[in-house]
Amino acid sequence: AQKVTQAQTEISVVEKEDVTLDCVYETRDTTYYLFWYKQPPSGELVFLIRRNSFDEQNEISGRYSWNFQKSTSSFNFTITASQVVDSAVYFCALSWNSGNTPLVFGKGTRLSVIA
Amino acid sequence: EPEVTQTPSHQVTQMGQEVILRCVPISNHLYFYWYRQILGQKVEFLVSFYNNEISEKSEIFDDQFSVERPDGSNFTLKIRSTKLEDSAMYFCASRPGGKTEAFFGQGTRLTVV
Numbered sequence: 001a002q003k004v005t006q007a008q009t010e011i012s013v014v015e016k017e018d019v020t021l022d023c024v025y026e027t028r029d030t031t032y033y034l035f036w037y038k039q040p041p042s043g044e045l046v047f048l049i050r051r052n053s054f055d056e057q058n059e060i061s062g063r064y065s066w067n068f069q070k071s072t073s074s075f076n077f078t079i080t081a082s083q084v085v086d087s088a089v090y091f092c093a094l095s096w097n098s099g100n101t102p103l104v105f106g107k108g109t110r111l112s113v114i115a
Numbered sequence: 116e117p118e119v120t121q122t123p124s125h126q127v128t129q130m131g132q133e134v135i136l137r138c139v140p141i142s143n144h145l146y147f148y149w150y151r152q153i154l155g156q157k158v159e160f161l162v163s164f165y166n167n168e169i170s171e172k173s174e175i176f177d178d179q180f181s182v183e184r185p186d187g188s189n190f191t192l193k194i195r196s197t198k199l200e201d202s203a204m205y206f207c208a209s210r211p212g213g214k215t216e217a218f219f220g221q222g223t224r225l226t227v228v
Contacts, residue, residue: 033215045158045206045219052215091158099215102148102160102171 002027004094006106013082014114021077021109023092029053032096034068034075035103039089051075052099082113117141121207121220128227131196136223138190138207146210147190148217149182151175151203158206164190197227 003026013019025034036048049059051068059066063080079086089110093103120139128134140147149161162172162182169182179195190209194201204224208217 035216037219042221043204043224044221045208047216047218050216093158095215102163102173103150103158103217104160105158107157 002029002094002096002101002104004092004104004106006090006092006109008109009107010110010112012112012114015084016081018078018080019082019111019113021079021090021092021111023075023077023106025073025075025092025094027094027096029096031098032094033099035093035095036066036075036077037091037093037105039091039108041088045091048077079111082111084113084115087111087113119207119209119218119220121205121223123223124221125224126226128197128225130199130227134194134197134225136192136194136205136207136225138192138220139188140190140207140209141211141218142188143211144209144218145212146170146217147184148208148210149192150206150208150219152206152222153203161192161205194225197225199227201225202227 005024032053034051038046038048056068065078067076089108091108092106095101095103122137147164150158152158160173162176163170164182181193183191204222206222207220210217
């Protein structure tokens with residue numbers, strides 16, 4: 001079965017701290033895609049990143065970075081020097097069959113950044 | 116930048132009434148989806164639509180739900196006889212051919228009273 005686990009329900013940090021959001025996935029497929037979406041208090045879902053199963057290279061985009069490790073089936077997301085605007089619910093999601101299936105989401109991690 | 120647009124942003128309806136949630140996907144996208152998120156819970160897949168037909172649906176998408184793409188631009192989700200447990204945020208998403216990332220609308224919050 002395909003599954004995404006985000007064990008951290010809520011995280012609270014003080015502004016400028018670094019924070020890592022964990023994501024563990026399960027799939028038997030060899031070609032799959034992993035995603036992170038951000039849901040700010042306004043409610044929309046904002047696409048952040050996609051990573052395919054053949055690309056284990058870590059990615060950095062500004063203050064955001066992602067660590068994909070197939071050996072541990074994890075796709076963790078780190079925010080460096082967090083800001084209040086980073087406060088949101090963050091969802092990790094999985095699509096398999098070469099990305100042709102609908103997304104399976106984790107339960108999300110609510111991040112609160114306190115000034 | 117093109118975006119997925121959903122209307123209305125919030126709908127309140129009485130139990131047993133029919134509702135239609137509307138979406139305008141990004142033009143030239145080929146795959147369309149409806150997801151829902153019960154308050155405080157995870158986002159769940161309802162149905163996917165490709166080439167003018169349903170390509171996949173979840174067990175949530177029972178006979179009271181239907182989807183249509185009536186005119187090549189709109190994509191609608193109809194709930195025939197709403198129940199209290201249908202109260203949720205409903206997200207429309209679209210995806211271009213050859214790409215895997217789906218882009219979501221801002222959601223319609225449905226409240227059934």
